[in-house]
Amino acid sequence: xxxxxxxxxxxxxxxxxxxxxxxxxxxxxxxxxxxxxxxxxxxxxxxxxxxxxxxxxxxxxxxxxxxxxxxxxxxxxxxxxxxxxxxxxxxxxxxxxxxxxxxxxxxxxxxxxxxxxxxxxxxxxxxxxxxxxxxxxxxxxxxxxxxxxxxxxxxxxxxxxxxxxxxxxxxxxxxxxxxxxxxxxxxxxxxxxxxxxxxxxxxxxxxxxxxxxxxxxxxxxxxxxxxxxxxxxxxxxxxxxxxxxxxxxxxxxxxxxxxxxxxxxxxxxxxxxxxxxxxxxxxxxxxxxxxxxxxxxxxxxxxxxxxxxxxxxxxxxxxxxxxxxxxxxxxxxxxxxxxxxxxxxxxxxxxxxxxxxxxxxxxxxxxxxxxxxxxxxxxxxxxxxxxxxxxxxxxxxxxxxxxxxxxxxxxxxxxxxx
Amino acid sequence: xxxxxxxxxxxxxxxxxxxxxxxxxxxxxxxxxxxxxxxxxxxxxxxxxxxxxxxxxxxxxxxxxxxxxxxxxxxxxxxxxxxxxxxxxxxxxxxxxxxxxxxxxxxxxxxxxxxxxxxxxxxxxxxxxxxxxxxxxxxxxxxxxxxxxxxxxxxxxxxxxxxxxxxxxxxxxxxxxxxxxxxxxxxxxxxxxxxxxxxxxxxxxxxxxxxxxxxxxxxxxxxxxxxxxxxxxxxxxxxxxxxxxxxxxxxxxxxxxxxxxxxxxxxxxxxxxxxxxxxxxxxxxxxxxxxxxxxxxxxxxxxxxxxxxxxxxxxxxxxxxxxxxxxxxxxxxxxxxxxxxxxxxxxxxxxxxxxxxxxxxxxxxxxxxxxxxxxxxxxxxxxxxxxxxxxxxxxxxxxxxxxxxxxxxxxxxxxxxx
Numbered sequence: 001x002x003x004x005x006x007x008x009x010x011x012x013x014x015x016x017x018x019x020x021x022x023x024x025x026x027x028x029x030x031x032x033x034x035x036x037x038x039x040x041x042x043x044x045x046x047x048x049x050x051x052x053x054x055x056x057x058x059x060x061x062x063x064x065x066x067x068x069x070x071x072x073x074x075x076x077x078x079x080x081x082x083x084x085x086x087x088x089x090x091x092x093x094x095x096x097x098x099x100x101x102x103x104x105x106x107x108x109x110x111x112x113x114x115x116x117x118x119x120x121x122x123x124x125x126x127x128x129x130x131x132x133x134x135x136x137x138x139x140x141x142x143x144x145x146x147x148x149x150x151x152x153x154x155x156x157x158x159x160x161x162x163x164x165x166x167x168x169x170x171x172x173x174x175x176x177x178x179x180x181x182x183x184x185x186x187x188x189x190x191x192x193x194x195x196x197x198x199x200x201x202x203x204x205x206x207x208x209x210x211x212x213x214x215x216x217x218x219x220x221x222x223x224x225x226x227x228x229x230x231x232x233x234x235x236x237x238x239x240x241x242x243x244x245x246x247x248x249x250x251x252x253x254x255x256x257x258x259x260x261x262x263x264x265x266x267x268x269x270x271x272x273x274x275x276x277x278x279x280x281x282x283x284x285x286x287x288x289x290x291x292x293x294x295x296x297x298x299x300x301x302x303x304x305x306x307x308x309x310x311x312x313x314x315x316x317x318x319x320x321x322x323x324x325x326x327x328x329x330x331x332x333x334x335x336x337x338x339x340x341x342x343x344x345x346x347x348x349x350x351x352x353x354x355x356x357x358x359x360x361x362x363x364x365x366x367x368x369x370x371x372x373x374x375x376x377x378x379x380x381x382x383x384x385x386x387x388x389x390x391x392x393x394x395x396x397x398x399x400x401x402x403x404x405x406x407x408x409x410x411x412x413x414x415x416x417x418x
Numbered sequence: 419x420x421x422x423x424x425x426x427x428x429x430x431x432x433x434x435x436x437x438x439x440x441x442x443x444x445x446x447x448x449x450x451x452x453x454x455x456x457x458x459x460x461x462x463x464x465x466x467x468x469x470x471x472x473x474x475x476x477x478x479x480x481x482x483x484x485x486x487x488x489x490x491x492x493x494x495x496x497x498x499x500x501x502x503x504x505x506x507x508x509x510x511x512x513x514x515x516x517x518x519x520x521x522x523x524x525x526x527x528x529x530x531x532x533x534x535x536x537x538x539x540x541x542x543x544x545x546x547x548x549x550x551x552x553x554x555x556x557x558x559x560x561x562x563x564x565x566x567x568x569x570x571x572x573x574x575x576x577x578x579x580x581x582x583x584x585x586x587x588x589x590x591x592x593x594x595x596x597x598x599x600x601x602x603x604x605x606x607x608x609x610x611x612x613x614x615x616x617x618x619x620x621x622x623x624x625x626x627x628x629x630x631x632x633x634x635x636x637x638x639x640x641x642x643x644x645x646x647x648x649x650x651x652x653x654x655x656x657x658x659x660x661x662x663x664x665x666x667x668x669x670x671x672x673x674x675x676x677x678x679x680x681x682x683x684x685x686x687x688x689x690x691x692x693x694x695x696x697x698x699x700x701x702x703x704x705x706x707x708x709x710x711x712x713x714x715x716x717x718x719x720x721x722x723x724x725x726x727x728x729x730x731x732x733x734x735x736x737x738x739x740x741x742x743x744x745x746x747x748x749x750x751x752x753x754x755x756x757x758x759x760x761x762x763x764x765x766x767x768x769x770x771x772x773x774x775x776x777x778x779x780x781x782x783x784x785x786x787x788x789x790x791x792x793x794x795x796x797x798x799x800x801x802x803x804x805x806x807x808x809x810x811x812x813x814x815x816x817x818x819x820x821x822x823x824x825x826x827x828x829x830x831x832x833x834x835x836x
Contacts, residue, residue, distance in 0.1 A: 195644075195648025196648075214647070229680065230611070230613025230614075232615065232678070233669070233672045240684070244663075245662075245666060247658065248663060255652065262646065264694070264696055266697060268658060268700075275705055279683075279686075323693070357645060
C-alpha cells in the first residue's frame with residue numbers, strides 16, 4: 001500500500017461544523033456533558049460515524065464509539081483513537097473535538113485507501129471529559145478503564161442539580177454496552193497542546209511521553225495581627241510575609257531546577273486584610289506538577305522542609321491540607337517512539353514533552369498501551385474562544401495519527417512488530 | 419516647694435470609674451464621639467473638673483477644657499495637657515482616658531501641694547480622636563489647631579448618617595468657645611504605648627521625640643493568566659509571584675536597615691484566584707512609616723525603583739495609587755529632653771522612641787511646642803478590652819507628667835528657663 005494522507009479539507013470542515021453546534025444566543029460554544037447542546041453535538045458525530053460506514057456503539061455512561069471491525073478480525077482488540085466532544089463554557093472549537101474527528105478521518109482515509117487492517121480500528125468520544133457540569137472530569141474514560149463504577153458515575157449530581165444518568169437517558173445517550181466492553185490493543189489521543197511550548201518553539205508535533213503528576217496543597221499560616229505602625233520589624237509574626245516567602249521559594253526552586261517541575265500559587269488570601277494591620281493569617285494553594293514521581297515527591301518534601309524552617313524562623317504556625325495527588329502517567333515507550341519516528345518520516349519537527357493538563361489518555365493508559373500526540377495551539381490559549389490551531393498543523397497532526405494507527409493496526413499479512 | 423507626687427489611688431479610681439461608663443448590654447465599652455455614651459463619659463469628666471475647682475470651657479466642636487487660671491496670670495498662655503475620652507468599639511479603658519485623667523490628677527496635686535504656677539495649667543479632652551463614627555480621626559485637636567474649619571467639622575456626616583454638629587447639640591456639648599481660643603504655651607500628652615516596645619524591653623517611660631510619617635500605597639500588578647500545568651516557569655508572567663517579591667523586598671529592606679522604618683503589606687488579593695491558574699492580577703497595599711521624612715521619602719523611592727526593575731524582569735505591568743501621605747511630626751526637643759531628665763530624676767528607666775500611631779499631640783504640635791510621654795502596654799495590645807497597663811506604670815507616668823508640667827508652668831518668681 002502506498003502511503004495515504006488524510007483529506008485535510010474534510011477534517012477542517014468537520015471541525016468547523018461541529019464548532020457551530022451548541023452555541024448559545026450570544027454565540028458562545030457551550031456543550032456541557034449530557035446537555036441538549038451535547039446531544040446536538042453527539043447527533044452530529046453519530047451521523048458522520050454512520051456515513052463513514054462504521055459500527056456505532058454507545059455504552060452505559062454515554063461513551064460513543066465508531067468501530068471498523070471486519071469479520072476476519074474475530075475478537076481481536078482494536079486500535080482505539082479518540083478524545084471527547086464536550087466543552088467548557090465559552091469554549092474554543094479544537095479541544096477534544098480535534099482528536100475525535102481526526103480519528104474518524106484517519107479511519108475513513110484508511111478504508112478509502114484500501115488499507116486492510118489486521119485488527120479493528122475504532123474511534124471514541126468519551127463522556128464528560130471537562131467535568132464542568134459533573135465531577136470528576138475525565139469521567140467517561142475513567143469509567144471505561146474501570147476506575148469508577150458506572151452506577152456511581154450515573155448517580156453523580158451536577159452543579160445544576162441534575163443526575164448524569166437521567167440526563168443521558170433524556171438525551172438518548174444512555175447506551176446498552178457495558179463500559180470497558182472495548183478493551184483496546186493500544187490507544188492514541190491526538191490533541192491540541194493546552195500550553196504554549198510548541199507554538200513558541202515553532203515545532204509541529206509534540207510527542208507526549210508523560211502526563212505530569214499533580215500535587216495540590218492548601219497551606220495556612222498563622223501569625224499575629226498587630227499595628228503596622230507601632231510594631232517593630234523584629235517583633236513581627238507576619239503571616240502574609242511568611243506566605244510571600246513560600247511563593248518566592250517555590251518559584252526560585254522550580255525556575256532554577258534543570259527539570260520540568262512547575263509550581264504555582266494560584267489562590268491567596270490575608271486576614272484581617274486591613275492596610276494597617278500585620279496579617280494574622282494567610283491561606284494559599286500550592287500546585288506542584290512534574291512528569292516524574294520521584295521528583296514530584298522530592299519537591300513536596302523540599303516544600304515541607306522549607307515550611308518547617310520558616311515556621312521556626314518567623315515564629316508562625318503552618319498547617320498543610322492535601323487537596324489532591326495524582327501520580328504521573330508514563331506513556332507506552334514503544335508508541336511514543338513510533339510517534340516520533342512517524343513525525344520524522346513525515347518531515348515534521350517534533351519534540352518529546354510532558355502534558356501538564358489532564359486527558360482521557362491518562363485513564364485509558366491504565367488498561368492499554370497509550371500515548372498522545374500534540375499539535376501547537378497559538379499562544380497556548382485554552383478553554384477560550386480565541387483557542388486556535390493553524391490548519392496546516394491540524395492536518396499534519398492527523399497525518400501523524402494516520403501513520404501511527406496504520407502501523408499499530410498492521411496490515412493483514414504483516415507481522416505486528418510493534 | 420518639696421517635690422509632690424500624684425495621688426495614685428485617686429487616679430486609678432478615676433480611670434476605672436470612667437472605664438465603666440458607656441458599656442453596652444454585652445459589657446463592651448463603646449463611647450463613640452457625640453453618642454449618648456460619650457455624653458455620659460463627658461458628664462463624668464465635667465463633674466470631676468468641677469470638683470477639682472477648675473474652670474470649665476467647651477468649644478464649638480465639643481472639646482472640653484478644665485482650666486486652672488489665677489487672676490495674676492492675665493492672658494498668659496497655659497501649659498496644656500490632655501488627650502481624648504472617646505473610644506473605639508469594644509475598647510480598653512486606658513487609651514486616651516489615661517492622658518486626660520492623669521492631667522486632671524496632676525493639676526489637682528499641684529493645687530493641693532501649694533504650687534503657685536507662673537502661668538495657667540489646663541487639661542483638654544479632644545472630640546472624636548478615634549474617628550470611628552466621624553472622619554477624620556483626631557478631629558477635635560485638628561480643629562483646635564486650625565487645620566480644619568469648625569463649620570466643616572460640624573457638618574461631618576457619620577457612618578450612622580448623623581451630623582456631628584447636631585449630635586453635639588443633642589448631647590449638650592456644642593460649646594460656645596471658638597476652637598483654638600486656648601493657644602497653649604506648651605502641650606504634653608501622656609498615653610499608653612500602642613505597641614509592644616516598652617513592655618518587651620521592661621522600660622517604664624517612653625520619651626516620644628517623633629511621630630512617624632505615613633505613606634500608604636495600593637499596588638496593582640498585571641501579568642497573564644495561564645494554566646498552572648502547561649506553562650513552563652520561564653514563560654510565566656505571574657502577577658502573584660511578582661507581588662510576593664515586593665513583600666519580601668520590603669521586609670528584607672526594613673529589617674536589615676539600621677532604622678526604625680516599618681513596612682507592612684496588610685491587604686492582598688489575587689485574580690482569578692484559582693488553584694490551577696497563574697494569577698493574572700495581584701492587588702496589595704503597602705504601609706510605610708518612618709519618623710524621618712528624608713528616610714520615608716527614600717524608602718518610597720527605593721520601592722518605586724524596585725517596582726520598575728521587577729516589571730522589566732517579570733514582564734508584568736505595575737501601577738501605583740497613592741492612598742495617604744503624612745509627613746512625620748518632630749516634637750519639641752526641649753520638652754523631649756525635659757521628659758527624659760524628669761524620668762531620670764524619678765529613677766525611672768526611659769527610652770526615646772517614635773510613635774507609630776496617630777495622637778492629638780501631632781495636631782497641637784502645629785501651634786505649640788509639644789511632646790508625648792508613653793507608658794508600657796502589656797503585649798502592646800490596643801483597641802481591645804485586653805488592653806492593660808500595670809498600675810505602677812500608670813502612676814509612674816503621671817508623676818513624670820506632674821514634674822514636666824510643674825517645670826513648664828514654672829513657679830511664680832522662678833525664671834521660665836524651659
